[in-house]
Amino acid sequence: MAQLPASIDDTVKLLAHGEYVADRALATVVFLALRMGRPLLLEGEAGVGKTEIAKVLAGTLGRRLIRLQCYEGLDVSSAVYEWNYAGQMMAIRLAEAEGVVDRARLEDDIFSERYLVRRPLLQALSPDPAGAPVLLIDELDRTDEAFEAFLLEVLSDFQVTIPEFGTVKAPEKPIIVVTSNRTREIHDALKRRCLYHWVDYPDTERELAILRAKAPKAPARLSREIVAFVQAIRSQDLFKVPGVAETLDWASALVELDAVALDPALVSDTLGALLKYQDDIQAMQAGKAKAILDEIKAEATGKARAV
Template sequence: MACASSFRHAGGVTDRPADPAASPAALAAALRSTGYLADDGLATATFLAMRMNRPLFCEGEPGTGKTALAQALAQVLGAKLIRLQCHDGIDASQALYDWDFPRQLLHLRALEATAGSGTLDTDAVEASLYDPRFLLARPILEALQTAPSVLLIDEIDRADDEFEAFLLEVLTEHAVTIPEIGEVRATTPPLVVLTSNRTREVHDALKRRCLYLWLDHPDLQREIEILHSRLPGIPERLAAQVAGAVRALRQADLLKPPGVAETIDWARALQLVGASHLDVDSAAATLGAVLKYREDADRVRKQLDSLLAS
């Protein structure tokens, strides 16, 4: 079980280790320099994914730092972050490539205008239409062509079985075939991070190709540390109260329990309204920073006294 923060210092990276991939400890230190606080389990799993050149499959509740892990890794590795956001109905063309049809049409008209009354060579025209300059690289193709890169495949649980099968082939071969051009193979495979909120089970065939990591919400002390990392100067009492209240909210029967992002938003909102500590009035006034459903907010407002006393 792992947990981590999903946030970075405003001032950027400092004291970055020379080689973040040297050891789990070096990677944890590099991630910490970005404001992402990784425990031993997360640092070890990520280190192994990097050294074994295997995708890292991160599963857990929303707001536990899965997406932000990929963002932090790209920062410490000096790599380009390329994100593929999965959704219902996503298909291979949306993830892989497309052709720029308007530019191809303009090119064809230019050829016709240049030829005048002459006859165009059909084969040459067709070849010129499928020149790489007209190719629109979507996230997966872009990741295969970019080194170094971190490919974030976000919320894979929202895609369907057919898309999973497509991903399985790409992640195994680190190559794709474009009929009009041929094979495109990564010279340096991207570091791949897949995330899932477990709205459905992802097939075992895909999981077997990956190293698996379950991310939990951080414990109380780590969340307080996250608040101090993200909001330097926050009063100790306020940080402890906010972290404790969010922990209580996660144990309540809410439609959407708050994640770490909401913890930080709530603490920042309280600071902006001038609250030095969390009380019923300040909590009620700023609930919109931590709860995103009216039903949750209405329910919590009725229980603020007991919530803050816990």
């Protein structure tokens, strides 16, 4: 298990070791969350690298990653705990067959650790010889407000109260990362318990650095043109602007095709790796992609002449 970073610069290096290119603002809030033992709430558009933060922290710090993927209808039995009902019924039947009449003792037995099934949140609060784990609560905005309210005890006191069992408190605070795509607003009560950061789309320089780290096989010219093209279409009126994840998917697809530079036909044939809605693909295919490429190449030529 690695030591927590001692400075913001160390945090930048830690994330870079996991091939995550972070700007200083993001590195700062990650550093503070680690040093202060506070949950970290990351909001931003899909595909900008929020979930990856938790994965990289788990990998670089040598911690176990526990992921709770949120969805509509998520409840306590799926997220926190449930009882092994089959085992409990068997214990009751055996007790009846043996003539056990001490109901209090039987109740203590069937609601003991032996029959407790730990789900992600309770697992994250349990002792771990490898150190406190990284708990990723992913896409919290997909759940309802009732479940969000249940999380308040976990995020503030790092504990869960089970009516039949008692309170389970973490012996060491887990590293908690909560993500949201902001399809709905997260309640202020939950936000108050977290450090907050909006993860935005990267600028050209940082996205190029990300591409070089994650897709090193892409030729230098192709990488520059991919980033320039993606940066340009993010300003267009699209239903879903491509995130960094789509940039990397597109780069991987182009590498598989042995591309060394972009051209209109190649862009048209591979837009499905970058854009995920047919209306957006059609908008780019209707001469728009060629116009953007022409502008990119003209700008690159101008820079070359200036040098």
